[in-house]
Amino acid sequence: xxxxxxxxxxxxxxxxxxxxxxCKPISGHNSLFWYRQTMMRGLELLIYFNxxxxxxxxxxPEDRFSAKMPNASFxxxxxxxxxxxxxxxxxxxxxxxxxxxxxxxxxxAGSRLTVL
Amino acid sequence: xxxxTQIPAALSVPEGENLVLNCSFTDSAIYNLQWFRQDPGxxxxxxxxxxxxxxxxxxxxxxxxxxxxxxxSTLYIAAxxxxxxxxxxxxxxxxxxxxxRFGAGTRLTVKP
Numbered sequence: 001x002x003x004x005x006x007x008x009x010x011x012x013x014x015x016x017x018x019x020x021x022x023c024k025p026i027s028g029h030n031s032l033f034w035y036r037q038t039m040m041r042g043l044e045l046l047i048y049f050n051x052x053x054x055x056x057x058x059x060x061p062e063d064r065f066s067a068k069m070p071n072a073s074f075x076x077x078x079x080x081x082x083x084x085x086x087x088x089x090x091x092x093x094x095x096x097x098x099x100x101x102x103x104x105x106x107x108x109a110g111s112r113l114t115v116l
Numbered sequence: 117x118x119x120x121t122q123i124p125a126a127l128s129v130p131e132g133e134n135l136v137l138n139c140s141f142t143d144s145a146i147y148n149l150q151w152f153r154q155d156p157g158x159x160x161x162x163x164x165x166x167x168x169x170x171x172x173x174x175x176x177x178x179x180x181x182x183x184x185x186x187x188x189s190t191l192y193i194a195a196x197x198x199x200x201x202x203x204x205x206x207x208x209x210x211x212x213x214x215x216x217r218f219g220a221g222t223r224l225t226v227k228p
């Protein structure tokens with residue numbers, strides 16, 4: 001398996017533009033997570049899905065952020081409109097959850113977003 | 117709300133030393149605890165997963181322990197090598213859900 005695949009790896013955009021980050025989880029995994037990492041705040045959970053259904057989006061900073069998971073093999077995180085304070089590395093991770101079984105998270109390489 | 121703290125924030129040691137990284141969490145009702153490694157500009161790699169019913173896990177030169185009642189975990193690295201230089205993060209899964217909370221990490225430098 002190629003692991004969790006994220007795109008783009010790097011994105012530089014101007015304030016006000018729409019940004020879409022993409023994630024392909026590991027085949028067979030049924031949980032998907034979006035995290036944001038900054039120097040100031042560390043790694044923060046934004047939202048996670050179980051079986052394509054959003055379970056907890058309380059970490060999404062504001063209405064400018066939205067995430068979707070239309071099927072088990074694809075998820076997007078969208079920022080519209082983007083602001084300079086959104087600059088961060090955005091990680092996607094996936095795991096297999098069965099009942100209350102172990103949750104070994106596998107992370108993607110991240111998408112580094114710079115908003116000018 | 118679960119808070120995860122890692123001490124020290126940074127650590128520099130000469131090659132060959134044994135070292136301990138610390139992680140503490142405020143709510144002992146966790147389901148599991150994971151240690152990750154992150155290299156600069158890279159994603160996170162899972163090193164060890166300890167279930168709440170376990171006391172420790174070992175993988176090669178790494179040993180992680182868990183004391184749930186006191187809200188502490190340690191990651192022991194034996195005979196450190198320059199290739200061990202990275203940031204090490206611990207994360208806890210509270211109460212069986214998937215909302216994993218991360219510490220800020222310990223940045224380790226092993227000097228040749």
